[in-house]
Amino acid sequence: MSEKKTVNNKKKSKKNNKSIRTYVIIGVELLALAAVIVIMVYVFRATGENTGVQKILIPEGEVVHASPDPDKSDIPEVGEELVDNYTTLALFGVDARGKNLDKGTRTDTIIICSINNETGETRLCSVYRDTLLNIAGPDKAPSYQKCNAAYAYEGPAGALNMLNNNLDLYITRFITIGFQGVMSTVDAVGGVDINVTNAEIKHLNDYQASMYSTESNTVITDDYVPVTQAGLQTLSGYQALAYCRIRYTAGSDFKRTERQRDVVSQIITKARKMDPVKVTKICNDVFPLVATNLDLNDDIIPMAAEVNKYEIVDSTGFPFDDKITTGLLGPKGDCVIPVDLESNVIQLHEYLYPTEEYTPSETVIKTSNDIKAEAAKYGK
Numbered sequence: 001m002s003e004k005k006t007v008n009n010k011k012k013s014k015k016n017n018k019s020i021r022t023y024v025i026i027g028v029e030l031l032a033l034a035a036v037i038v039i040m041v042y043v044f045r046a047t048g049e050n051t052g053v054q055k056i057l058i059p060e061g062e063v064v065h066a067s068p069d070p071d072k073s074d075i076p077e078v079g080e081e082l083v084d085n086y087t088t089l090a091l092f093g094v095d096a097r098g099k100n101l102d103k104g105t106r107t108d109t110i111i112i113c114s115i116n117n118e119t120g121e122t123r124l125c126s127v128y129r130d131t132l133l134n135i136a137g138p139d140k141a142p143s144y145q146k147c148n149a150a151y152a153y154e155g156p157a158g159a160l161n162m163l164n165n166n167l168d169l170y171i172t173r174f175i176t177i178g179f180q181g182v183m184s185t186v187d188a189v190g191g192v193d194i195n196v197t198n199a200e201i202k203h204l205n206d207y208q209a210s211m212y213s214t215e216s217n218t219v220i221t222d223d224y225v226p227v228t229q230a231g232l233q234t235l236s237g238y239q240a241l242a243y244c245r246i247r248y249t250a251g252s253d254f255k256r257t258e259r260q261r262d263v264v265s266q267i268i269t270k271a272r273k274m275d276p277v278k279v280t281k282i283c284n285d286v287f288p289l290v291a292t293n294l295d296l297n298d299d300i301i302p303m304a305a306e307v308n309k310y311e312i313v314d315s316t317g318f319p320f321d322d323k324i325t326t327g328l329l330g331p332k333g334d335c336v337i338p339v340d341l342e343s344n345v346i347q348l349h350e351y352l353y354p355t356e357e358y359t360p361s362e363t364v365i366k367t368s369n370d371i372k373a374e375a376a377k378y379g380k
Contacts, residue, residue, distance in 0.1 A: 054291035056102055056156055056176075063160045063172055064138040082356045083170060087115040090160055091124075092151060092176040101176045101291040103155035106148040112163065112171070112318075114352040120309030123352055126317045130326075132335045132374065133166045134367055142367075144374045145332055156293070167318075167345050168361050173294055181289035183237030189270040191234040192263050198230045199249045207242035316351060319344045327380040337375050341368035 093109030094101060110127040129148035136143040137158060150162035156174045163169050177185075186192055196204065205226045225239065235243055244259050319338040329335050338344045342360050345368075349358035 090174040107151040124315040176291040186237035192266040
């Protein structure tokens with residue numbers, strides 16, 4: 001085993017495979033999103049106080065979603081058992097460098113989080129940001145674009161509508177975080193211990209240098225501290241952000257996802273062991289960099305009561321490996337194309353809600369056919 005070294009942290013052309021590219025992009029923001037959920041429930045359990053999270057309220061009726069009552073939704077009903085048995089959240093990671101998290105920026109990360117209310121088993125599914133889907137809101141003409149544009153145009157409500165309309169989902173709650181929140185979260189838990197390989201050093205430092213020279217004049221202010229040797233070492237938030245963006249080593253995006261999951265595990269492990277006083281201090285730094293519509297009494301406190309049983313049991317990506325292709329679709333750019341959206345959505349529901357029965361709605365069937373026709377215009 002490598003001897004642990006500690007890095008002296010100061011204060012703070014896409015590569016294509018010849019076969020179908022699998023966009024395994026559970027983005028770097030997941031590092032903070034997963035930890036923020038844990039931190040949020042712990043601090044509210046400890047203090048019962050609001051600690052500065054940006055609250056973005058979504059007016060009733062602005063998000064259209066599947067409903068237990070078909071009279072209250074334009075989307076076919078979902079079973080009452082699903083609503084009672086599972087909590088579903090949308091986790092958004094945006095490329096904003098400051099605290100402006102309401103709209104105007106694309107979601108580099110879109111994650112559906114499904115929690116089994118009885119067992120605490122949690123499943124994460126990343127919707128690949130370049131997936132061709134209908135991003136138009138309710139009662140609007142369809143607009144097939146990369147799904148990460150929905151948040152930029154209409155904020156979290158637009159992104160939630162995109163997920164619900166295309167995937168027959170019932171999601172009304174979200175959490176959003178940007179780059180600064182990622183770094184602050186890692187720093188708040190004392191950094192992450194990562195076994196850096198020789199092949200990763202150059203890319204890690206290149207990403208650090210790039211972020212430092214082009215972005216630090218906005219809100220990223222951490223000093224660039226190069227990693228000089230391989231081995232187990234503690235990375236700062238700035239270094240961890242760079243580390244998790246590496247894609248140009250063997251394994252490409254598959255390996256990048258492995259890196260991100262390693263850091264996720266580290267953050268969650270450290271956060272769960274911290275005492276309430278330290279967690280409260282974390283909130284002062286991290287919460288202003290997070291936006292959500294979760295309610296203290298209706299959402300946070302009930303989650304806090306069950307936090308010890310939560311466990312991430314699996315994570316995956318959507319569309320699924322055997323139901324995906326990619327291609328350049330004219331002005332839409334290089335897109336991830338669900339070969340058959342209907343079968344993808346069926347598999348998604350089986351993954352997120354393994355105890356529930358599901359039949360695709362007419363909306364999903366029509367959208368699936370529309371995507372095939374849209375791709376065919378460009379010979380895909």
